Amino acid sequence: MLPSVTVALAILVLMLFKAVTSQQYSTDLCSWKGSGLTHESHLRDVEQVYLRCSEGSLQWLYPTGALIVNLRPNVLSSSYKYLTVCIKPFKDSKGANIYLEKSGKLKLLVSEELPNPNKVYCYSSDQGVLFIEATPRQDISRKITGFQYELISQRAVSNLYTVSASCRPCSDTEVLLAACTSDFVVRGVIQGVSHDSEQQESVIDVSVARLYKQKSKIFQPVQNGVRWLGKIKTPLECGVRQGEGEFLFTGSMHFGEAGLGCAPRFKDFQKIYQEAKSKGLNPCEISTD
Structure with a gap:
């Protein structure tokens, strides 16, 4: 092999090795995980993170410097400005403050000093990007800043995180949709209801006789698949109590948990559905047997 070729190959191998060893972060379109130790000598470094999913997570080990986190849907459109970003800090998230940054101005969103891991923090997508700044400290060991995020419509957010919207009875049209x-x-049927004043939520234990659909496996089969069991959460202020008879439970999944939506008694749903079907107004087909 010619000496010049040998030298060129050696340089290429060295460049590839350097690129691999200098890789600071692991990321995909939905989630990001990295460590501040990779640039400890440059405590004021600011790293850019781009995520392109409707939901995912971020985990920053041993935070130093700062991160700018850009959250966008995978397909950009004019409707993006009507989206809301919601983040839920991990239980033991520490080591950094989370701000909204727009045009060089910072607005505190989540303080390290007053964390509330059960709280969901939401903001409109046009309010800026997330600026995560590590808090100065001598010992950064055992510090991890992290959260789950979701991009959802502003209308859905008002229904999810506004108690009055979550608690009010659904109209016939809302039930069908x-x-x-x-x-x-x-x-x-409701097997039991427990109330947690600290978490400000009620948990409904549901025994399911008919599973129409579920996005995640929150309802698990028992009795050889004859029935399913699962838990549904709702704000404590709604004052949910155990009721007799069958219900049609509907709702949405957020941050891995099931939140209660419309829940009419099944006999009432049957009546609503049959009336809509007779007029050709039912938005989809569903068995009411």
Whole structure:
């Protein structure tokens, strides 16, 4: 082999090795994980992170310097400006403050000093990008800043995180749409309701006789698949109590948990659906047997 070729190959190998060893972060379109230790000697470094999914997570180990996090849907459109970004910090998230940054101005969103891991923080997509700044400290060991995120419509956010919207009874039209478009739709009975004042939520234990659909496996089969069991959450202020009889439970999945939407008694849903079907107004086909 010619000496010049040998030298060129050696340089190429060295460049590839350097590129691999200098790789600071692991990322895909939805989630990002990195470590501040990779640029510890440059404490004021600012790294750019781009995520292109409707939901995912970020985990920053040993945070130093800062991150600018750009969250966008995979397909950009004019409707993007009507999206809302919601983040839910991990339980033990520490080591950084999270701001909204727009035109060089910072607005505190999540403080390291007053974390609330059960709170969901939401903002409009046109309010800026996330600026995550590590808090100065001598010992950064055991510090991890992280959160889950979701991009959802502003209308959905108002229904999810506004107590009055979550608690009010659904209209007939809303019931029909919920049965067709919800992340989960099940027919079942309430086995029990527990209330958690610290988390400000009620948890409904549901025994399901008919599983129409579920986005995630929140309802697990029992009795050889004859029935399913699962938990649905709703704000404590709604004052949910155990009721007799069968219900049609609908709702949405957010941050891995099932949130209650419309939940009419099944006999009432049957009546609503049959009336709509007789007029050709049912938005989808669903068995009411």
